[in-house]
Amino acid sequence: MTRTQIPALRRWGDYDRDNPYPLFAEVLEQGPVHEVTLTDGHRAFLVMGYDAAREALNHPGLSKDMEAALDAEGAVVAEGLPGRDFARHMLSVDPPDHTRLRRLATPSFTRTRLAPLEARIVETTGALLDDLEAREGPVDLVAGFALPLPFSVIGELLGVERREQERLAGWFATLMTPYPGAVPPDEAVVASGSIVDCLGDLVDRRLARPTDDLVGDLARAAKAGTITRKELMSSLFQLVVAGHHTTTSLIGNGVAALLQHPEQWETLAADPALVPQAIEELLRYDAPVPHSTFRYATSNVTIAGTEIPAGVQVVVNLATAGRDPARHDDPHELDVTRPSVDHMAFGHGIHHCLGARLARLEARIAFTALLARFPHLRLAVDHRDLRWDHGDGLVLRGLSELPVHLA
Numbered sequence: 470m471t472r473t474q475i476p477a478l479r480r481w482g483d484y485d486r487d488n489p490y491p492l493f494a495e496v497l498e499q500g501p502v503h504e505v506t507l508t509d510g511h512r513a514f515l516v517m518g519y520d521a522a523r524e525a526l527n528h529p530g531l532s533k534d535m536e537a538a539l540d541a542e543g544a545v546v547a548e549g550l551p552g553r554d555f556a557r558h559m560l561s562v563d564p565p566d567h568t569r570l571r572r573l574a575t576p577s578f579t580r581t582r583l584a585p586l587e588a589r590i591v592e593t594t595g596a597l598l599d600d601l602e603a604r605e606g607p608v609d610l611v612a613g614f615a616l617p618l619p620f621s622v623i624g625e626l627l628g629v630e631r632r633e634q635e636r637l638a639g640w641f642a643t644l645m646t647p648y649p650g651a652v653p654p655d656e657a658v659v660a661s662g663s664i665v666d667c668l669g670d671l672v673d674r675r676l677a678r679p680t681d682d683l684v685g686d687l688a689r690a691a692k693a694g695t696i697t698r699k700e701l702m703s704s705l706f707q708l709v710v711a712g713h714h715t716t717t718s719l720i721g722n723g724v725a726a727l728l729q730h731p732e733q734w735e736t737l738a739a740d741p742a743l744v745p746q747a748i749e750e751l752l753r754y755d756a757p758v759p760h761s762t763f764r765y766a767t768s769n770v771t772i773a774g775t776e777i778p779a780g781v782q783v784v785v786n787l788a789t790a791g792r793d794p795a796r797h798d799d800p801h802e803l804d805v806t807r808p809s810v811d812h813m814a815f816g817h818g819i820h821h822c823l824g825a826r827l828a829r830l831e832a833r834i835a836f837t838a839l840l841a842r843f844p845h846l847r848l849a850v851d852h853r854d855l856r857w858d859h860g861d862g863l864v865l866r867g868l869s870e871l872p873v874h875l876a
């Protein structure tokens with residue numbers, strides 16, 4: 470294994486969240502696999518760079534089984550999820566359970582099922598931008614656009630009514646607060662209970678009146694005994710989590726990156742046909758969420774020639790996969806005209822993001838609308854004052870605020 474003297478490896482995660490890329494580059498330069506101590510004191514192995522990340526995400530000896538990891542001595546999988554109640558979903562289990570749970574949700578993410586959502590996304594995008602335009606002075610593009618848009622889309626996908634979406638958003642905001650200790654435990658318990666009740670009502674309504682949508686499919690599977698109630702609730706919970714802050718950060722981090730490189734914004738405004746390609750470049754340049762993803766070694770495994778002992782956590786850094794000099798020319802340059810863009814922002818292997826098509830659709834609509842309506846969009850603060858303080862910085866990394874002038 471590579472031995473480095475980089476002090477940050479002794480408290481991995483406790484680094485400059487506003488710009489961790491110089492540190493990532495320094496660590497990657499010294500090798501793809503490093504033993505680290507996480508900020509919570511746990512031992513882990515860090516996997517950096519494109520090839521090693523790919524190898525790790527394909528390795529059958531690296532598990533996603535969250536309950537097994539929670540039970541293992543000294544190992545805690547911190548995916549930002551609130552514990553065991555919601556721990557049986559496709560992203561926290563291995564095959565064959567993974568195959569069964571993923572298969573049940575897959576039909577909802579096909580092109581045909583997503584097509585009717587497109588018009589709703591366009592409509593919500595327009596309404597949110599109308600609201601922002603009606604305000605005086607600078608506006609916060611995260612609170613006013615990048616956060617509510619994906620939340621409303623996931624609400625539509627699950628069939629949650631508009632009024633209920635707002636309440637649900639509030640409970641999720643409480644439960645998933647990025648600031649440790651910011652929410653008293655009893656408030657978190659109330660929020661968690663309210664989410665269970667709300668999602669449970671949704672399922673019961675589908676059981677009473679079956680529908681051909683995501684919750685309808687899962688409810689039918691529960692009735693047929695193919696999925697347990699805990700798996701059903703965990704799956705819905707995970708879809709809401711996976712479906713909103715991720716896309717929020719793609720829009721927020723992406724707009725911020727473009728506005729920090731105004732010539733790139735202008736290139737896109739002049740040629741909006743470049744938007745799909747630009748989205749891939751933004752995913753490569755600043756892999757939104759998760760910045761890293763966890764695995765758990767169920768046996769001794771070898772990644773990039775380094776042995777990782779059974780029982781430890783493995784942190785796969787997806788961000789360096791997109792900035793690997795062995796894979797990309799000028800990896801630290803943002804270039805929306807880059808012809809073919811390779812990244813691992815949606816993961817790789819059996820857990821590759823099921824919502825990638827939906828996320829790309831939302832991002833395409835969001836960026837196209839922003840460029841068309843506000844071609845002169847600019848930051849309302851100095852770029853050095855932007856704070857990537859949403860999320861723990863290790864798994865989640867996003868802006869909590871993006872103040873902009875629309876015109």
Ligand code: HEM
Nearest residue numbers: 559560711712715716719762814815816820822823824828
């Ligand atoms: C899995 C990223 C949006 C649903 C993943 C994984 C990544 C990822 C990296 C794999 C994690 C791992 O292997 O540990 C993203 C990004 C998004 C995004 C960057 C937005 C830009 C969405 C959306 C949805 C979604 C909108 C659904 C509404 C899922 C699901 C999985 C997943 C269900 C689990 C797949 C499995 O375990 O088989 N996502 N995601 N994601 N994502 Fe996304």
